[in-house]
Amino acid sequence: MELALVIGVIVIALAFDYTNGFHDAANAIATSVSTRALTPRIALLLAAVMNFIGAHLGTAVAHTVGKGIIDAPDGTHGLLIVGGALIGAIVWNLITWYFGLPSSSSHALIGGLCGSAIAASATVHWSGVVEKVVIPMILSPVIGFILGGIIMTILLWIFRKSNPHRTSRGFRYVQPVSAAAIALGHGLQDAQKTMGVIFLALVVGGYASPQGGIPEWVITASATAISLGTYSGGWRIMRTMGRRIIHLDPPRGFAAETAASSVLYAAAIGFGAPISTTHTMTSAIMGVGATRRLSAVRWGIAGNIVTAWVLTIPAAAIVAAIGYFILNLVLG
Template sequence: MELALVIGVIVIALAFDYTNGFHDAANAIATSVSTRALTPRVALLLAAVMNFIGAHLGTEVAQTVGKGIIDAPNGTSGLLIVGGALIGAIVWNLITWYFGLPSSSSHALIGGLVGSALAASATVHWSGVVEKVVIPMILSPVIGFILGGIIMIILLWLFRKSNPHRTSRGFRYIQPVSAAAIALGHGLQDAQKTMGVIFLALVVGGYASPEGGIPEWVITASATAISLGTYSGGWRIMRTMGRRIIHLDPPSGFAAETAASSVLYTAAIGFGAPISTTHTMTSAIMGVGATRRLSAVRWGIAGNIVTGWVLTIPAAAVVAALGYFLLNLILG
C-alpha cells in the first residue's frame, strides 16, 4: 500500500513540476518574445533546455523544501500530507494560469505543504517558513525592482549618444543570452522544489534517509518534467508579462532579465532560499519601466498581480488542506 502511495505522490509531484513549467515559461521568454528577439517556439525550446541544465546545478533549495518547512510523519499519514500539498499547489497554478496571473508556483507549493501539514496536525517549522520563504518573498521583488532600474539607468547612460535604432537592434541580438540566464535560474530554483517534495515522499515512505542526498534519478525526472512543461508554453501569462505591464524593447528586456537572473542565482546558491522566479521577473520589469516615467507602468495590472502574490500561500494552503482531507477520507 505504501509503495503505491509513494509512486502516486511522485507522479503527482512530477505533474506539479509540469504545470510549474508551463505556468512559469513566461518568466524566461515573455520579454524576448515581446521584443521579437526570439520567435515563441525558439524561445520555448531555449527555455526548456536551460531549465533542464539549471536543475542539475545544485540541491540547496531542494534540501530546504524537503527538510526545512514541515515534519511529515513516516508512513501513510506523511504521504497523504505530501499528496495534499501537491494537490493544493496544482489547483492554484491552474486557477492563476486560467486568469493569466503570474503568481508563484514556488509559494503555491510552500503554502500547500503548510496547509496540508496543519490539516494533519503535523509540525510546521515556522522559523524556517519565515527565514527561508517569507523574508525572501518580500526582499526578492524589492531587490529585483531596484536592480532592474539600476541596470536600465546604466544602459541608458552608456548608450545615451548612440543611435536608438542601432542600439535596439544590437540588444535584440544579445537578449537571447539574458533569456537563457533567466531560464537557467528558473531551473535552478523551481525544479529543485519538486526534487525536495519527491525526496520528502521517499523519506516518509521509508525509501530514503533524511541525511542522504537527492538521488540522481529524482534530479533528472524533475528536470525533464519542468522542461517538458516549459516547452508546452504558457501563453496567457506570457501576454501579461510581455505586453500588459509595460511596453518592452530589447534594451529594457535585457535589463529586466539580467536583474532577475542575478537575484535567482544569489538566493539559490548563496542562501538556499526558494524564491519566486515570477515575483522577481515581474518586479524587475516594473523597475525597468519606472525608469522611463512612473506612468509607463500599468499600475492597475501590477496591483492585480500583487494581489495574486499575497493570496497564493493562504489560498494554496486552504486547497491543500481540503486535498489532504479528501485523500485521508479515501485512503487513510
C-alpha cells in the same frame, strides 16, 4: 499500499513540476518574444533546455523544501500530507494560469505544504518558513525592482549618444543570452522544489534517509518534467508579462532578465532560499519600466498581480487542507 502511495505522490509531484513549467514559461521568454528577439517556439526550446541544465546545478533549495518546511510523519499519514500539499499547489497554479496572473508556483507549493500539515496536525517549522520563505518573498521583488532600475539607468547612460534604432537592434541580438540566463535560474530554483518534495515522499515512505542526498533519478525526472512543461508554453501569462505591464523594447528586456537572473542565482547558491522566479522577474520588469516614467507601468495590472501574490500561500494552503481531508477520507 505504501509503495503505491509513494509512486502516486511522485507522479503528482511530477505533474506539479509540469504545471510549474508551463505556468512559469513566461518568466524566461515573455520579454524576448515581446521584443521579437526570439520567435515563440525557439524561445520555448531555449528555455526548456536551460531549465534542464539549471536543475542539475545544485540541490540547496531542494533540501530546504524537503527538510526545512514541515515534519511529515512516516508512513501512509505522511504521504497523504505530501499528496494534499501537491494538490493544493497544482489547483492554484491552474487557477492563476487560467486568469493569466503570474503568481508564484514556489509559494503555492510552500502554502500547500503548510496547509496540509496544519490540517493533519503535523509540525510546521515556522521559523524556517519565515527565514527561508517569507523574508526572501518580500526582499526578492524589492531587490529585483531596484536592480532592474539600476541596470536600465546604467544602460541608458552608456548608450545616451547612440542611435536608438541601432542600439535596440543590437540588444535584440544580445537578449537571447539574458533569456537563457533567466531560464537557467528558473531551473536552478523551481525544479529543485519538486526534487525536495519527492525526496520528502521517499523519506516518509522509508525509501530514503533524511541525511542522504537527492538521488540522481529524482534530479533528472524533475528536470525533464519542468522542461517539458516549459516547452508546452504558458501563453496567457506570457501576454501579461510581455505586454500588459509595460511596453518592452530589447534594452529593457535585457535589463529585466539580467536583474532577475542575478537575484535567482544569489538566492539559490548563496542562501538555498526558494524564492519566486515569477515575483522576481515581474518586479524587475516594473523597475525597468519605471526608468522611462512611472506612468509607463500599468499599475492597475501590477496591483492585480500583487494581489495574486498575497493570496497565493493562504489560498494554496486552504486547497491543500481540503485535498488532505479528501485523501485521508478515501485512503486513510
